Amino acid sequence: MQTIVSPFDPITIGPLTLRNRFIKSGANEAMCMDGTPTRALVKHHTDLARGGVGMTTVAYMAVAPEARTLPNQIWMRPDILPDLRALTAAVHAEGAAISAQITHGGSFVTGMKVNGRTISSSGGFNAAGALKGNFLQRAMNEADMERVVAEFVAAARLARDAGFDAVELHMGHGYLLNQFISPLSNRREDKYGGSAENRVRFPARMLAAVKQAVGDTTAVLAKINVADGTRRGAKVEDGIVTALALQAAGAHMLVLSGGRNVESTWFMFGSRMNREEIVKVLKQQGDWLTALMMKGAAASEPDITFKEMYFLEYSRKIRAAVDVPLAYLGGIKSLANAEQAMSEGFECVVLARVLIHDPALVNKFHSGERTQSGCDNCNACVAYIYHPAGTRCVYNPPNDPALNRIAASARD
Ligand SMILES: Cc1cc2nc3c(=O)[nH]c(=O)nc-3n(C[C@H](O)[C@H](O)[C@H](O)COP(=O)(O)O)c2cc1C
Numbered sequence: 094m095q096t097i098v099s100p101f102d103p104i105t106i107g108p109l110t111l112r113n114r115f116i117k118s119g120a121n122e123a124m125c126m127d128g129t130p131t132r133a134l135v136k137h138h139t140d141l142a143r144g145g146v147g148m149t150t151v152a153y154m155a156v157a158p159e160a161r162t163l164p165n166q167i168w169m170r171p172d173i174l175p176d177l178r179a180l181t182a183a184v185h186a187e188g189a190a191i192s193a194q195i196t197h198g199g200s201f202v203t204g205m206k207v208n209g210r211t212i213s214s215s216g217g218f219n220a221a222g223a224l225k226g227n228f229l230q231r232a233m234n235e236a237d238m239e240r241v242v243a244e245f246v247a248a249a250r251l252a253r254d255a256g257f258d259a260v261e262l263h264m265g266h267g268y269l270l271n272q273f274i275s276p277l278s279n280r281r282e283d284k285y286g287g288s289a290e291n292r293v294r295f296p297a298r299m300l301a302a303v304k305q306a307v308g309d310t311t312a313v314l315a316k317i318n319v320a321d322g323t324r325r326g327a328k329v330e331d332g333i334v335t336a337l338a339l340q341a342a343g344a345h346m347l348v349l350s351g352g353r354n355v356e357s358t359w360f361m362f363g364s365r366m367n368r369e370e371i372v373k374v375l376k377q378q379g380d381w382l383t384a385l386m387m388k389g390a391a392a393s394e395p396d397i398t399f400k401e402m403y404f405l406e407y408s409r410k411i412r413a414a415v416d417v418p419l420a421y422l423g424g425i426k427s428l429a430n431a432e433q434a435m436s437e438g439f440e441c442v443v444l445a446r447v448l449i450h451d452p453a454l455v456n457k458f459h460s461g462e463r464t465q466s467g468c469d470n471c472n473a474c475v476a477y478i479y480h481p482a483g484t485r486c487v488y489n490p491p492n493d494p495a496l497n498r499i500a501a502s503a504r505d
Contacts (some may be wrong), residue, residue, distance in 0.1 A: 135180050180255075196263035205225055289334035344417055
């Protein structure tokens with residue numbers, strides 16, 4: 094007889110046991126100043142922990158200063174240990190676990206100028222970085238790869254020492270490790286390019302190195318694309334090869350996402366971007382140039398209709414191909430969606446927008462107060478990654494901008 098798993102059941106992922114299977118997805122909080130976590134970030138994740146999630150994920154923690162895509166993002170360095178500890182302690186006090194999404198933007202550096210050429214799998218013109226003057230990218234060589242592996246390992250160790258329960262290596266959405274996996278950016282002709290097996294070689298090596306460094310005490314996750322959502326991009330068959338390689342490299346769990354920041358944002362979100370809101374927020378910050386570019390990008394988006402669990406067909410194919418624990422992500426809107434994910438063999442569910450809208454949704458699902466999220470996928474929240482008070486849902490009261498100017502570890 095098949096046992097019915099509830100999303101409220103605890104789960105063990107490698108060295109980590111979660112109180113339930115709801116995970117807050119890494120979603121750029123914009124709650125750091127000069128790369129240091131602020132009190133706003135502590136409040137944001139404490140609200141989520143108090144609201145019932147099993148684990149919350151701190152988004153986009155760059156492994157080096159040039160690994161950031163926006164100037165205020167956290168970059169991992171010993172100086173910020175007290176701030177990271179304040180954050181993890183506050184989340185633990187509410188009974189939740191906390192994961193660090195560690196990442197490198199590679200050539201996707203849209204918000205700042207990097208010295209020299211940005212790194213990527215391949216060289217050439219860098220369309221994503223051009224707006225900030227990052228016109229050219231260069232193909233990483235062996236020495237670069239060793240250096241970047243060492244940066245990820247150092248970031249993972251720092252996260253562990255700061256009290257994080259898990260690290261999530263970002264291998265999706267068009268960032269550096271995805272620039273290897275995706276044929277949209279990888280044009281190499283050596284053992285890191287060509288076949289899907291070759292394209293995942295460097296990301297798998299990265300995961301194995303991080304696992305070896307911290308995997309005994311800290312869960313090692315990877316966020317991958319089930320597909321890129323474009324004609325020339327990675328297909329689900331590539332996603333399967335990626336998942337198999339990361340399973341072999343020792344991943345404790347894979348988080349299944351999709352889409353690329355430049356080519357297919359609509360695929361990532363299962364709906365069109367809210368360009369009007371993005372343009373409004375960018376103009377408020379005086380960033381007319383980016384606002385103009387965003388307006389132009391809207392023209393190329395297909396007119397798709399949002400569907401709950403929009404990655405399900407793809408994710409099922411990955412589920413059928415691997416044994417490693419998998420977290421379903423993409424359009425979880427209701428308790429029934431989460432239960433369906435469990436019944437289809439996914440170990441966890443990962444949610445972003447519904448928890449930005451209501452950080453207490455998991456408790457409300459549990460008590461029966463709600464069975465459905467009130468989020469309407471307007472995607473206005475995405476615009477607020479450019480706002481000085483940080484990411485928020487436009488249906489909620491504004492964030493307190495003062496909290497985003499005080500370091501997380503500051504004493505009163
Ligand atoms: C405001 C916002 C910021 C995001 N920033 C990130 C990020 O920094 N890293 C990441 O992996 N995904 C990011 N995402 C994508 C989400 O993690 C998630 O993959 C996507 O929203 C689909 O999940 P959902 O349907 O539950 O919202 C972001 C999403 C939103 C709404």
